[in-house]
Amino acid sequence: MTPAWPVPHHPSPVDAVVGLPGSKSLTARALVLAALADGPSRLVRPLRARDTDLMAGALRALGVRIVEDGEDWLVTPGTLHGPVTVDAGLAGTILRFLPPVAALADGAVTVDGDVRLRERPNAGLIAALRALDVEVDDDGRGRAPFTVRGTGRVRGGAVTVDASESSQIVSGLLLAAARFDAGIDLALTGGVPSMPHVEMTVTTLREHGVDVEATDRGWRVASGPVRALDRVVEPDLSNAAPFLAAALVTGGQVTVRDWPERTTQPGAQLDRLLAEMGAEVARTADGGLRVTGGAAIRPLVADLGEVGELTPVLAALCALADGPSRLTGIGHLRGHETDRLQALDEVLSAVGARVRQLPDGLEIEPGPSRPAQLDSYADHRMVMAAAVLGLVVEGVTVADPGAVTKTLPDFRERWAGLLGERIGAHS
Ligand SMILES: O=C(O)C1=C[C@@H](OP(=O)(O)O)[C@@H](O)[C@H](O)C1
Numbered sequence: 242m243t244p245a246w247p248v249p250h251h252p253s254p255v256d257a258v259v260g261l262p263g264s265k266s267l268t269a270r271a272l273v274l275a276a277l278a279d280g281p282s283r284l285v286r287p288l289r290a291r292d293t294d295l296m297a298g299a300l301r302a303l304g305v306r307i308v309e310d311g312e313d314w315l316v317t318p319g320t321l322h323g324p325v326t327v328d329a330g331l332a333g334t335i336l337r338f339l340p341p342v343a344a345l346a347d348g349a350v351t352v353d354g355d356v357r358l359r360e361r362p363n364a365g366l367i368a369a370l371r372a373l374d375v376e377v378d379d380d381g382r383g384r385a386p387f388t389v390r391g392t393g394r395v396r397g398g399a400v401t402v403d404a405s406e407s408s409q410i411v412s413g414l415l416l417a418a419a420r421f422d423a424g425i426d427l428a429l430t431g432g433v434p435s436m437p438h439v440e441m442t443v444t445t446l447r448e449h450g451v452d453v454e455a456t457d458r459g460w461r462v463a464s465g466p467v468r469a470l471d472r473v474v475e476p477d478l479s480n481a482a483p484f485l486a487a488a489l490v491t492g493g494q495v496t497v498r499d500w501p502e503r504t505t506q507p508g509a510q511l512d513r514l515l516a517e518m519g520a521e522v523a524r525t526a527d528g529g530l531r532v533t534g535g536a537a538i539r540p541l542v543a544d545l546g547e548v549g550e551l552t553p554v555l556a557a558l559c560a561l562a563d564g565p566s567r568l569t570g571i572g573h574l575r576g577h578e579t580d581r582l583q584a585l586d587e588v589l590s591a592v593g594a595r596v597r598q599l600p601d602g603l604e605i606e607p608g609p610s611r612p613a614q615l616d617s618y619a620d621h622r623m624v625m626a627a628a629v630l631g632l633v634v635e636g637v638t639v640a641d642p643g644a645v646t647k648t649l650p651d652f653r654e655r656w657a658g659l660l661g662e663r664i665g666a667h668s
């Protein structure tokens with residue numbers, strides 16, 4: 242447990258240009274595909290944070306060579322083998338991307354992690370692996386800890402998958418499928434959240450020369466080699482959310498450097514969403530995204546099913562808006578790092594908003610703000626949401642803010658930099 246964080250109070254307009262480390266989601270995919278490739282790959286500026294370091298550790302344990310070269314990672318595939326126990330921490334990307342890779346290994350691979358990881362839904366993935374004749378020992382509900390007993394090869398072929406609880410179930414199967422004997426013909430039984438993340442998987446696979454196509458009911462991946470590939474990892478646009486939100490909350494201006502022209506990251510939708518909330522959004526001549534806040538924050542009525550991971554910061558903005566908001570399409574957030582609908586209800590209510598939980602979302606009505614001692618819920622994005630609230634709500638503290646190590650270990654130093662403060666002044 243890290244000591245509680247008194248969140249900086251800074252209602253005056255911020256004016257800052259920030260750069261951000263690599264995308265968690267792109268780093269995870271790049272690592273997995275480099276591990277399954279036909280030669281060595283270089284990852285330039287991968288995210289170095291708990292989720293991605295644990296992913297690298299898991300792949301190393303399976304026989305992949307991953308070494309540092311300055312800020313880069315050099316990945317050299319090896320013969321995948323067990324027996325091994327993998328620490329997935331609290332990472333959904335490891336929980337869902339690693340088991341199909343483990344199925345290609347020879348030997349038992351046990352996946353375990355934090356207490357909360359053991360509650361994160363995964364039944365759809367385990368059922369799909371079993372349908373492909375992969376032996377898996379689990380608690381009967383598909384949750385960690387479970388053991389994949391690989392034989393060095395996976396039959397592959399047609400499989401029906403329930404990915405209604407997480408898009409990562411689809412992504413995990415597609416990422417490894419080119420190495421299955423018959424590839425995969427994946428048909429969905431129901432809906433899937435976070436579609437941009439599945440598109441990110443498809444795009445990343447194609448960049449590695451994998452033949453993948455959308456079908457009527459899902460996706461088909463042909464069996465074949467995964468080409469090795471050197472790649473520069475884009476900055477994490479979801480982690481841009483709290484920094485850009487600071488512009489709205491304080492009526493200031495924040496530019497995020499190196500905003501990609503084209504990307505599959507869901508954070509790219511921040512330009513549209515923040516504009517809906519009253520911000521002025523523009524591209525800068527040198528490739529940044531500049532967000533300027535106005536006199537007030539407009540409420541948001543939106544289906545966030547495609548961009549679920551943006552919800553905590555957007556919900557914090559809703560609590561500071563000039564009218565009631567309604568966020569829907571995010572029932573699956575109950576299975577994230579914490580039950581995010583419950584956590585947001587508690588946090589936003591504590592600072593004075595009136596919150597109503599819906600089966601698939603939240604209604605948020607701003608109220609007179611009040612100081613509050615908040616919890617991080619071991620959730621990086623809840624710490625970031627609290628940081629946004631604390632800019633204008635005086636007296637906000639967050640217990641155990643170290644949760645940010647999941648994707649942005651130096652978040653608090655960066656936040657102090659945004660505000661033109663030195664860390665230590667407030668923490
Ligand atoms: O594939 C990925 O990298 C991710 C997919 C999404 O998962 P869910 O579909 O479970 O929400 C997203 O929320 C998560 O942060 C990252």
Ligand SMILES: C=C(OP(=O)(O)O)C(=O)O
Nearest residue numbers: 331332333334550577578
């Ligand atoms: C849901 C998230 O993470 P994970 O990859 O662990 O699912 C997230 O980062 O918001």
